[in-house]
Amino acid sequence: MKDVAAVAGVSLSTVSRVVNGSPPVAPELAARVQQAVEMLGYRHNHTAGTLRRASGLSHSIGLIFDDVGNPFFAAIHRGVEEVARARGVVTFAGSSDSDPERERELTDGVLARRVDGLVLVPTAYDHTHLLRDIQVGIGVVFIDRPPRTIDADCVLSANREGAERGVAHLIAHGHERIAYIGPPPDSLYTAIERLAGYRAALAAAGIEEEFVCHDRFDDVFDSVTAVFSAQNLVTIEVLRALHRRGLRGSVAHVGFDDIELAAAIEPGLTVVAQDAAGLGRAAAELLFSRLDGFSGPGRRVALETPLLCRGSGEIRA
Amino acid sequence: MKDVAAVAGVSLSTVSRVVNGSPPVAPELAARVQQAVEMLGYRHNHTAGTLRRASGLSHSIGLIFDDVGNPFFAAIHRGVEEVARARGVVTFAGSSDSDPERERELTDGVLARRVDGLVLVPTAYDHTHLLRDIQVGIGVVFIDRPPRTIDADCVLSANREGAERGVAHLIAHGHERIAYIGPPPDSLYTAIERLAGYRAALAAAGIEEEFVCHDRFDDVFDSVTAVFSAQNLVTIEVLRALHRRGLRGSVAHVGFDDIELAAAIEPGLTVVAQDAAGLGRAAAELLFSRLDGFSGPGRRVALETPLLCRGSGEIRA
DNA sequence: CTGTTAGCGCTTTCAG
DNA sequence: CTGAAAGCGCTAACAG
Numbered sequence: 001m002k003d004v005a006a007v008a009g010v011s012l013s014t015v016s017r018v019v020n021g022s023p024p025v026a027p028e029l030a031a032r033v034q035q036a037v038e039m040l041g042y043r044h045n046h047t048a049g050t051l052r053r054a055s056g057l058s059h060s061i062g063l064i065f066d067d068v069g070n071p072f073f074a075a076i077h078r079g080v081e082e083v084a085r086a087r088g089v090v091t092f093a094g095s096s097d098s099d100p101e102r103e104r105e106l107t108d109g110v111l112a113r114r115v116d117g118l119v120l121v122p123t124a125y126d127h128t129h130l131l132r133d134i135q136v137g138i139g140v141v142f143i144d145r146p147p148r149t150i151d152a153d154c155v156l157s158a159n160r161e162g163a164e165r166g167v168a169h170l171i172a173h174g175h176e177r178i179a180y181i182g183p184p185p186d187s188l189y190t191a192i193e194r195l196a197g198y199r200a201a202l203a204a205a206g207i208e209e210e211f212v213c214h215d216r217f218d219d220v221f222d223s224v225t226a227v228f229s230a231q232n233l234v235t236i237e238v239l240r241a242l243h244r245r246g247l248r249g250s251v252a253h254v255g256f257d258d259i260e261l262a263a264a265i266e267p268g269l270t271v272v273a274q275d276a277a278g279l280g281r282a283a284a285e286l287l288f289s290r291l292d293g294f295s296g297p298g299r300r301v302a303l304e305t306p307l308l309c310r311g312s313g314e315i316r317a
Numbered sequence: 318m319k320d321v322a323a324v325a326g327v328s329l330s331t332v333s334r335v336v337n338g339s340p341p342v343a344p345e346l347a348a349r350v351q352q353a354v355e356m357l358g359y360r361h362n363h364t365a366g367t368l369r370r371a372s373g374l375s376h377s378i379g380l381i382f383d384d385v386g387n388p389f390f391a392a393i394h395r396g397v398e399e400v401a402r403a404r405g406v407v408t409f410a411g412s413s414d415s416d417p418e419r420e421r422e423l424t425d426g427v428l429a430r431r432v433d434g435l436v437l438v439p440t441a442y443d444h445t446h447l448l449r450d451i452q453v454g455i456g457v458v459f460i461d462r463p464p465r466t467i468d469a470d471c472v473l474s475a476n477r478e479g480a481e482r483g484v485a486h487l488i489a490h491g492h493e494r495i496a497y498i499g500p501p502p503d504s505l506y507t508a509i510e511r512l513a514g515y516r517a518a519l520a521a522a523g524i525e526e527e528f529v530c531h532d533r534f535d536d537v538f539d540s541v542t543a544v545f546s547a548q549n550l551v552t553i554e555v556l557r558a559l560h561r562r563g564l565r566g567s568v569a570h571v572g573f574d575d576i577e578l579a580a581a582i583e584p585g586l587t588v589v590a591q592d593a594a595g596l597g598r599a600a601a602e603l604l605f606s607r608l609d610g611f612s613g614p615g616r617r618v619a620l621e622t623p624l625l626c627r628g629s630g631e632i633r634a
Numbered sequence: 635c636t637g638t639t640a641g642c643g644c645t646t647t648c649a650g
Numbered sequence: 651c652t653g654a655a656a657g658c659g660c661t662a663a664c665a666g
Contacts, residue, residue, distance in 0.1 A: 001643065011653045016645060024651055041449040046429035047364045047375070048643035051658045058364070060409070060430065068410075069395025069594065071388040071577075078386025081412060090426050092377070093385075093410050095398060109407050112363035113377065132358040239581040248583075260388075261578040264556040266565075277386065318659065328637045333661060341635055365659035368642045 001044075007036035019044050050114060061117040061139075061287065062092040062110030064103060069095070072232065072257065072276050073121065076143060079280020080119055087288065089116070100124035111138070117287045119143055119280075125187075127152075139290035143283045145189040151298040153286040155279055159190050159256075162272040162305030163197025164204075166254040167228050169270070169307060171205045174317035175226035175252055178202070179211040181238055182230025182256075194230045194256055221245060225317045226252035235259060239269070252315040254307075263310055270313025272305050279303055318362075324353035336361050367431060378434040378456075378604065379409040379427030381420060386412070389549065389574065389593050390438065393460060396597020397436055404605065406433070417441035428455070434604045436460055436597075442504075444469075456607035460600045462506040468615040470603040472596050476507050476573075479589040479622030480514025481521075483571040484545050486587070486624060488522045491634035492543035492569060495519070496528040498555055499547025499573075511547045511573055538562060542634045543569035552576060556586070569632040571624075580627055587630025589622050596620055 005015045010029055017025045018033040036042070050058045063080060065073035081091055092110045096103035103123045107130070110118065117139030118130070126149045134140050134152065142154035170178050178198075185192040195212070202210065213220050218241070221227070227242075229235040235255035242248045248267070255262075255271045262269035282301050307313075322332045327346055334342045335350040353359070367375045380397060382390035398408055409427045413420035420440045424447070427435065434456030435447075443466045451457050451469065459471035487495050495515075502509040512529070519527065530537050535558070538544070544559075546552040552572035559565045565584070572579075572588045579586035599618050624630075 012644080013646080013653060014651095017652090020645085022645095026651065029652085043450070044429050045368075045431060045643050047431050048368055048658090049645065051362075051365055051368065051643080051660090052645040053658085054646075056658090058430075067395065068398060069388075069392045071386075071391060074388060074391035074394075075386045077391075077410070078384065078412065081385060085411075088426075090409050090411060090423075090430065092407050093394070094402075094407060095395065106407075109405075112361050113375075113407065114362060114364050133360070236578060236581055239578065243581060243583060259577060261553060261556065261576060261582070264553055264560060265578070265582045266560060329660080330637060330662085331635090334636090337661085339661095343635065346636085362659050365642090366661065368644090368659080369661045370642085371662070373642085 001042065003040055004033065004036045004042050007040060008032040020049075056114075057116050057291070058114045059088055060090045060092060060113070060115050061119065062094070062107070062113075062115040063119045064094055064096055064106050064110075065121050066098050066123065067095045068093050071260075072274070075276030076121075076280040076283075079277035079282075080284045081280075082277070083281050083284035083288065096121075096123050098123045104129075116291055117141070119283050119287060121145060122147060125149065137291075139287040141283045141286045141290075143279055146300065147298075153283075153290070153299050155282040155286065155301045155303065157190075157274045157279065158302050158305045159193035160197040160200065162274075162307075163194040163228070163230065163256060164201045165197075165305075165307050166256065166270075166272040166313070167198050167201035168204065169309075169313055170226045170228065170252055170254055171201060171207070173226075173252060173314060175224075176205075176207055176317070177209065177211065177224040177226070178207075179213060179217070179220045179224040179227040180230065181213045181217045181220070181227060181234055183234070184214040191230065198228055198230075217241070221247055221251060224251070226254075226315075229253070229255045232257040232259065235269070235271075248312070250315065252313055252317070254313040256305075258308065262308075267312045267315070268310025270310050271308050273308050274305055275303050318359065320357055321350065321353045321359050324357060325349040337366075373431075374433050374608070375431045376404075376406045377409060377430070377432050378406055378436065379411070379424070379430075379432040380436045381411055381413055381423050381427075382438050383415050383440065384412045385410050388577075389591070392593030393438075393597035393600075396594035396599075397601045398597075399594070400598050400601035400605065413438075413440050415440045421446075433608055434458070436600050436604060438462060439464060442466065454608075456604040458600045458603045458607075460596055463617065464615075470600075470607070470616050472599040472603065472618045472620065474507075474591045474596065475619050475622045476510035477514040477517065479591075479624075480511040480545070480547065480573060481518045482514075482622075482624050483573065483587075483589040483630070484515050484518035485521065486626075486630055487543045487545065487569055487571055488518060488524070490543075490569060490631060492541075493522075493524055493634070494526060494528065494541040494543070495524075496530060496534070496537045496541040496544040497547065498530045498534045498537070498544060498551055500551070501531040508547065515545055515547075534558070538564055538568060541568070543571075543632075546570070546572045549574040549576065552586070552588075565629070567632065569630055569634070571630040573622075575625065579625075584629045584632070585627025587627050588625050590625050591622055592620050
């Protein structure tokens with residue numbers, strides 16, 4: 001930058017002004033500076049600016065997912081990016097692999113790089129360590145799962161309601177013996193909610209018999225006429241199993257989470273869909289509203305999970 | 318940091334040393350510093366360090382994809398992250414949306430944030446503007462598509478060979494009238510290569526008649542007994558079309574790119590698979606080898622694209 | 635092993 | 651409207 005100033009025959013302040021587009025600078029000088037910039041191949045050091053700038057903003061945020069390679073999180077990433085891009089904010093993204101320690105390393109890592117905010121799919125139970133950062137003005141929003149030990153903004157899917165609607169749909173098609181296949185509701189928020197939705201639908205219909213499977217579900221198909229799979233990967237496994245047994249056309253099936261190809265198979269797969277990109281956009285909106293000065297208590301937004309009927313869920317008992 | 322030093326009763330250098338884990342520091346002092354750090358909730362400013370550090374390394378790299386939300390790129394991201402993580406390097410990621418201007422904005426954006434390197438899925442034709450950065454020590458590696466105007470490291474899939482093998486597979490099952498459905502080979506490297514692979518397979522078998530479709534492919538099914546779809550999204554469309562016409566069991570089909578569910582449908586979908594995470598890992602290795610001092614000419618690594626036979630490609634003519 | 639000091643590249647008062 | 655100068659938070663010589 002010194003060199004640019006020298007070549008353009010102006011002071012550093014002037015270079016800084018044109019590089020940052022601060023208005024009061026003579027067009028002629030601005031042009032000279034631009035020219036010097038091109039000629040020298042000058043690359044502005046935005047991070048050095050962050051250090052000195054009054055706002056201290058780095059115009060970057062950090063995203064922490066279970067796995068950046070998982071299409072669901074990738075879609076969230078995309079949603080966040082859409083709104084961040086409009087503000088010239090770039091995104092760090094990393095994978096916790098559902099490991100609380102790794103989550104901590106990652107948050108510390110991006111925070112040390114002075115991100116303005118954090119979008120977090122939480123794995124750890126406790127996040128009180130973020131309180132200080134929040135207080136100091138870092139925007140933090142939880143996504144997919146709510147925080148357990150602190151008050152913070154968060155955006156969720158309507159897990160319980162969606163699962164309930166999906167199972168009710170099965171019941172409406174005459175089913176009474178309906179399996180729930182999904183991860184154990186040990187601690188994962190979405191698993192707990194979806195199982196609760198299944199139970200709520202059963203209860204609403206006065207059905208008492210549950211068929212809840214977590215790991216093994218091989219023989220449950222002998223006992224039920226319909227199945228609700230509570231998640232992406234589980235749905236795929238169920239699909240395979242149904243297939244293998246020649247049951248795809250006879251056992252009704254509704255899955256949580258939409259899937260590539262769900263509409264291109266026979267029968268089409270009926271699913272409760274999440275709007276992952278919408279989750280991301282909503283999270284980014286909350287985050288930036290904080291950076292814009294909003295300072296009320298944590299807000300919680302829930303996105304709808306519409307039922308997409310494509311055939312497999314409409315097989316009658 | 319000043320506060321930490323004050324509370325611990327040591328100098329800034331000492332704090333710096335313990336924060337960075339530079340060995341020669343008395344255990345007792347280190348403990349005092351740690352304590353002060355916890356007590357004050359001190360957050361190290363890694364970017365400030367970058368400014369002063371001799372190496373100038375920020376321990377961050379930038380990834381630029383067509384779309385971070387696309388599962389193929391997400392998988393690449395994951396691969397890159399795996400090797401970056403091992404070195405304490407975090408990743409920026411952004412979407413160019415196949416827009417050269419947006420690609421440029423993004424590269425400029427991350428470069429201004431002083432990334433140590435760049436993994437780029439190129440959309441723009443020209444990248445000579447990166448030459449200066451490369452010369453100054455920024456690691457740049459192209460992925461999925463080679464650079465056109467500069468010499469740089471790059472990692473690719475064996476597009477042509479994979480397509481050729483897929484089409485040859487169809488030929489080996491008795492097909493002679495084989496459609497190619499894919500994006501027009503205007504400029505996109507992968508499209509050009511895959512079409513060339515199709516033609517090579519035909520030529521090798523002495524077949525002269527081509528059925529190449531780009532946008533509309535509705536009636537090609539009347540003329541062929543097999544189809545090769547050259548890409549992810551195209552494969553899905555073809556699957557739908559085949560389905561709609563009740564042709565899934567009779568028209569042979571091989572697709573380029575693996576797909577979720579490909580093994581869970583009937584017949585299973587035979588594909589030429591790319592190892593996206595492998596591409597990412599390979600790119601990261603090349604990148605870091607540059608940061609570690611390697612300075613030869615651009616290297617090009619090509620990853621195999623194995624044929625996964627699952628049924629649809631084995632339907633005989 | 636620890637402290638002092640200079641300065642990384644930039645932005646921002648404050649005078650001119 | 652432009653320049654001079656101070657200093658953001660940190661690391662790296664260099665002395666002690």
